[in-house]
Every structure is written in C-alpha cells, then in structure tokens.
Amino acid sequence: MKRRWLPKHVSAFRDRHGKARYRYRRTGFVTYYFKNEPGTEAFLAELRACNDGVSAPEIEAGANRAAVGTFDDLLSRYYRSPDFLDPGERTRVVYRGTLERWRARTRKGRRYGEIMVRELQPRHVEAMLAELLPHRTSANMLRKRLSALMKFAMRIGMAGTNPVIVTRPFKISGGGFHSWTEEEIAAYERRHAVGTVARLAFDLMIWTGQRGGDARKMGPASIRDTRLELTQEKTKVFVSLPIMPGLAESILATPTVGAIFVVTEFGKQFSVKGFGNKFRHWCDEAGLPNCSAHGLRKAAARRFAEAGCSNQEIKAWTGHTTDSEVARYTAAADQRTLSDTAADKLLANLAERLAKDSANTLKINGNK
Template structure:
C-alpha cells in the first residue's frame, strides 16, 4: 500500500500580482469576496511559503490532487457519489474524518493493489469499537469502487468485524435523574427546556436541535423527518396524548418561560445549536446537576421505557420514537412485561387520551 504516484499539491485562492525584486512571484491569498492577504517573498513550493499559506487560510491545509487509480482519487470520487451524499448528514460528518485519515495515510497507493491484509493492518491499532466503525467506511468505499469499476474484487468483504463486549450503548436515564435535573435547573433556563423537549419527544439530539414551533400543525402534532433515517415522526405536542405517555405540564411551562425563536434549543446569542455542541453542552448540564455518565440519548431510551412500563405496544413506541425496526423497542417491552408478570399488575395500554398542551400556550 506504500507504492504510488507523487502527490500534486494545489493551493486554492492564490492570486499573482507581478514579481518581487528577488524574482519570486508576488502572491496574495484572496478567497472570493474577502480581503487579500499578502504572502511572503519566497518560492511558492518552499515549506515556509506553504506554512504562510496555511496561516493565511485559517489553518486549512492545501488540498492534495491524487492521480487516477490511487486510493486518494477513489476516496474523492466516492465522496462525490450518491452512495456517500445520500447518507445522513451526521453520518457523513463522522465518516469524512475517517476518509480523510485514509487519504492522509494511504492516498498515494494504487486502489487496485488494495488487499484484505492492508485493511486489517490499517485497523489493527484501534480498539474494537473504533476499528469496527472504520471498517464500515472501508466496506462502503470498496463496495462503491467495485460498482464503479475501479477494482475487480472487494477486499473489505473478507475483513470481519472484531468481537466487542456488550455495553448496552448509552445508559438510560431514570425518573430520579429527571427529578434531580429539574431541581437543579429552573424552569426558565435553556438547560431545562432542552431536558423537557428531549424527554417528551424522545428525539435524537441531531433532530432535537432542529425542532421548533413551525413543525407543529393545526391539530397540535409535532412532525419532523429524522436526520439519521429520513423517516417521519409525529408526536402529540398540544394534541391529546395517550395515557401511557405520562403527559405533564413541564414542557409547556419551559416553553412559556423561554424567548420565542425559530427553534426551541438556542444559544445565549439566540442562534440554533449545532449537534456536536448541543450534545456536549447537555452532557455538561447533566454533570453539573450531579448526573454522571448520562447523555441526551439516554432520555430517548427513558421515553421508550416509560411507555413500555405503562403498557404501550412495540408498534406504539416505535411510532413515537421513530425506530425503523422493532428489535430494540422489543427489549423495553419485554422487560416491562416481565415486571408486570412478577408484580401482578395490569397493562395500562389505554386508548384514553389526556390533553398535553394548549394551543394558546404555544
């Protein structure tokens, strides 16, 4: 994988304006619509000039143009393909870092020489979970390369994922955690609004940052498309909700105490939060409240647990949370059913509806 052609470095946004007395070209870094930045009197291919260019461009490294047939060229073409561009934005964001790492390490090597042993070696230094995540990227890249005719056989297909211990994923919150968080964060804080929004909707943080009043229809249903799957979710917001949801007034009160914006989760400057920043911000808020090791995704799990304990069916839970399959939802209902069987309690899966929020409150 170390063989390959020489890289060609392309410096973007450079403008030439004559020559210095030394004979070197007088160069300026000037992206479209921005003020020009003078670069030093140095040969354009010198390390010092490249360093000045990187500084002027805000730390962006110059792009490398890999010749046809290299892994680097294959990665760039893959990232421009439907196979990559139709993925969820959150997936592309994670995968772009992995793909960039592949280009940096193996970009000069010919894609035709890629073998399973090379991919195994590329993953060997990572723990099991990160290695398996990167293997997914290699598999998608190689599968696309086969379909594009760049390689005859898929080398990633012969690489097996590593065995990993079962961790259960994100730890779910419990009702005591909710009470502790509510005690620590007053109803008029953005942290409290985030908690109530995440808990009631059961939305992933990638979707919660986009939720706003405009997504609530005239019948009082919050409707949105999931970033991860593209599936549509509908949650009763001020429409009557089934009894298994344990509807309360907390989200309504938090919204009434918050300033009006296009989305519910905003920064101190009134701007929408990014997914990564919102996730870190909310985890920090939980930690400040004394809740350790729990994330926003744990509230999504608690929403499913609450409904399962109150007798909701797997289909009802999946319709609310937007799960594409019933496998994960079934775990919540199975556990809840066992507890009801042992305790002798009956299911509260009722068609009775209880009001959630009033239209006036929104």
Template sequence: MMASIKIKHLEQYQDRHGRLRIYYRNKTSGKPRIPLRGPVGSPEFWEDYQNASHGIIETKPAYQRSQSGTIRWLIEQYYQNPAFKELKQGTRAMRRNILENFSKKHGTKRYAQLLPRHLRKIRDEKADTPEAANNMIKAIRQVFKYAVNYDYMDDNPARNIEKLKPKNRTGFHAWTIEEVQKFEDTHPIGTKARLAFALLLYTGQRRGDIVTMGRQHVKNRWMKFTQQKTGKAMEIPVLNELERIINNSKTGDLTYLITAYGKPHTPNGFGTWFRKVCNKAGLPHCSAHGIRKAAAARLAELGCTTLEIMSITGHTTLAEVERYTKSAQQKQLAESVRQRIDGQK
C-alpha cells in the same frame, strides 16, 4: 443584512479572484485563523463557527492533488459519486470524517494492493475502540463497493471483514430515574438546558430532530415533523409536561432551541453544548442519545407494545425496540415473583 451583524472573531475579505473568504480568528489565542464555510448566517457557517470557537476543528493543510491509483485518489472519486452525495447530511459528514482520518495514514498506498489481511490489521489496531473500528471498516467497505461498481477493482477487500465485538453491548447509557432528577435539579424550568432535556425526553427523538422543532410544527397539541436521519414523517402528541416547560421557556421564532447568537443549533453544535450541561449536572457519562433510550424504556415499563413505542420514537426495526420491551417484561415478572414471595411471609 447579515453583513451588518458583528460576530466575535469573524474575519471576511475578498481575495484577488473576487471570492469571499471567511475565517474564525481569535487573536488572543495565538492560533492560526480557521476557514469557515459560507455564506455567513447559513447552518454550515454556524456549525463551523461553533466548532472553531470550541477548538473542535483545526486549520487544514494546503491542498495537494492526489496521485491516481492511491487510496486518497479513490476516496476523492467516491466523494463525487451519488453513492456518497445522496447520503443524509449527518451520515455524510460522519463518513467523510472517518475517511479523512483513514486517508491521513493510508492515503498514499495503492488501493489495488490492499488485501483483506491488511484491513484486518488496521481494524485490530483500533481494538480498544471497537465501535470506531467497525465504523471505519463500514466506511471503507462503501468506498471499495463504489470501486467495484465502476470497474476500478474486481473485488471488495472489505466485504467480508468481521466486526469486533463492542465492549458495551447495550450502547449508550440509558438515563436512570436518579440521573433524570439530578439533571432537573441542576437545570430548573425556564433554562435552555431543561427545555432541551424535555424535548429529548418527552418526544423520544434524536438531537438532529429536536434542533429543528418549533411552534410551527404543533397544531391541536400534535407535533408533525420529518425525522432527519430516516426521512420518516412523524406525528406525535405533545404531552402536558412538555407543553408546560415550552410555555415557561425562552424560545426562538422558528425553533425552540437557539444558540447564543439567536440562531438554530446544528446537531453537532447542540451535542457539544449538551455535553457541557450534562457535565455541569455531574453526569459526564450521560448523553442526549441516552435520553432517547430512557424514553423508549419508560414507555415499555408503562406497558406500551413494541409498535406503540415505534409510533413515538420512530425506530425502524422491531429488534431495536424489543430490547426495551423484553427488559421491561423481565422487570415486571421479577416484581411479580417478589410480591408472591413476600406475600408468603
């Protein structure tokens, strides 16, 4: 059935071995065609297709067999191990991207000769982006952990590499009330952008979860689903405002949010699209994850306890949520002081 649907810039053919080859090719751009994962219509296909159409992925060089004993060879062995294969899909994709970038620069080096001081130097080269530097070391640490477990190495050179201090200790920017209003003024009820925003704000979930949500998950105004990142089963109430926005929006059959091709979003594809609608609202510094933070902070300011917030957002550690409750308590205490002082005048 999928073969009968015409998809712009899609090329398909069978090679001499009988394997189906799928490519994105925009003839007017002058760029080489980009291979896509199949089958056509699968989530992997649509993720690659959307990335290719937005210029996020480029053509890959011809495969060359890596030399035994090199960092590149070790990374490839790690890819085949359950330690990598059993990661959540999103985590696996992110880690592969980090390791591929590391391999481009350091893949031909001998892994047995890599020492902690070498990794510190590589880390320090990325000091302008400390979060990226820390994520790189985290990924490399797992590769060498695998190497030690399977007797390729005696010690893990990344084990005790210190983290760089993040420039922004609070992480993603949490949306303010004014920013929420600005987004809603730009994207009224009935638009896809407003529906996506409402799902993020009124459920407090990650983008990887809201792209899977649909009417089949709701019964008696309760939504049941499993978080993609944690595998945690969730059951949260559907708030009145969210229900109103869903009922006044165009949705898909199985998911509330669909692409221009009528298919569910992938998390990465959604992130690319949501970045654009934030920019359109004049909010380039705001993100989908920042809405999750704003949702948690909003619950804290309403007086919800740490455990109550965790029951909605699905945070797995107290420390994550206590940041919001402590901030709300500080604001409430400061307001109490202000009222006392103003009351004396």
C-alpha cells in the same frame, strides 16, 4: 463603506444570464455554489456544510493528480456520490473524518490513499483495523466505512469484490451511550425546573425520543394541530408525534425567542456540537456525569418498551427503521417489568384456553 450582509466567505455575483447567485470562497478550500437563497434554512444548512469542510473541503496538494485506481481516486469520486451526500451534514462530517484519517496513515512508507483499490485483501483490512486497538469502537466504525466505500467501488467498476465483508467486527463490551435511569431523570428534573431552557431542552428529548441534533431545531413552526412534526436531520425520516402533557407544560412555561425553542444566551440557534456541550454542562450541574443527550433518547425508547409497546410503535416515535436498532436502544428496559408483562399475557392466554376447553367438555357431556 458598503455594509456586508452576507456571512463570512460568502459572496454574490451574476451568472451569464444575469441571475444573482452566491458562492462560498475561502482560501485553500474548494469553491462551493449555493443552491438556495440566503436567509433560508436550506441555505444555512449548506453554509454549515461548507464551514465544516464537507461541501467545501480543504484543497490538498496533488489531490487532482491522484493516480487512477487508487483509494485517493476512489475517495474523490465517493465524496461526490449519493452514497456519501445523502446522509445528514453531521453524519457526513463524521464519515469523512474517519476516511481521511485512514487514508493519511502510512505502512512501510506508503500512504493508504496511494494503495490500488484492487490490491486490497481481507488480511490487509484486518491489519488496518488492528492498528486502532485497543479502541474497538473506532476500529468497527472504520470497518463500516471501508465496507461502504468498497460497495461503491464495485458499483462503479473499480473493484470486483468487497474484501471488508468477510472480516469480523470487534466485540464491544457495554451498550454505548449510557441510558438514563428513572432516578437520573428525576435528579435532572429537580435541578432544572419547568420554565428554564435547560428543562425545555430535556423535555423536548425525553418526551419525543428524538436526537439532540433535532431537538435543537424544534420551534413553534414544528407544531401543527397539537402535534410536533419534523424530518430527522440524520436519516431524513419524517415523524409526527402527539405532544405529551409534560412537554406541553414545559413549552408553555418557557419564553420562546424567535423561531427556535432552545437558543443560546445570544438568542441564536445552537450548533450540533454547541448543543451537546451545553447539555453536557446542564447534566453536570445536576450531578449526572455519565448522562448525555443521546442517552436520553435511549431512555425514551426504554420507557416505551417497559410500557409494553411493540417495536412498530416504538419505531413510529423514534424514527428507527429496523427492529435491530430498536433492540439496541431498548436493551436497558427493566427486565422485571417486561417479565411481569409477559407473565400476565401468558396467564391470560392460558385462562382463555382453559375456558374454551371447559366449554367444549360441557358441550360434549350435554350431547351424551
């Protein structure tokens, strides 16, 4: 029996030019044709997108018969557009899940996907968002996705206005993911010593300020001339960072298996969800139930803010593109430390001004 070397659901064939090509075929799902060769990182990214139902979504009964002008019609176009395909695969999974759950909901016996796009009004949007209460974060996520969808509809001529933008998001109490305190950071370091995989995963995030989804992909190939370089999976932003001493010590002390620093017990690369679950387990072992991988990214940004770094300097590390994003991540910066820094700057400025005024006074008196 011929040994199968391709991943499950992947098969090879030759096109009309005799060139070897590869496709993803799974019963009940759309067929996907790969753009990259098996064994490459790009191919694996495509395969993950197929398995997650992004590039090879499930075939829905009657999907090809969507009435023209409905949200079913609009979504089928949107999923093939750069607006949806440009973000990273994990982001696409989240966005699609939000929209699919929305269009499957019904009101007065009518599915939202069957509604005509031009019929949508602000009062309809507000009613749809209110259905998700008390889950305000979910409602705000849906509002963002509907707004992006309507912008796309306007661009392709399926809508004349965007009724979502005149609605208001719900106010969210709290700051999202908990930002690690220095005490929590120390507790994790005490539980997981340098040289363990748990500590290396931690150090890759706290010393770089990167997301867990990017930390899980880092390996020896990411290091170039004593710098750690990567293109962020979510935003496609390229960052080049100096390797801090604490991270260098952790990398050198931890055995590396293959091309990835942090791997599973079977020597395989973690999936996004698998890495998050494993790090959740490591946090629990350290007695930190409120801490998470994403909260560690916030803690890294907080440290930069408390050190007096500018927004531009922080963005150079985290890969954020706007000051508002940085402000959201550095909200947990120690207020006392920052106010002391501001006081030092103010006193230094006043002293400089006083010195200049005194010099001018002496100069004037000397000329009399």
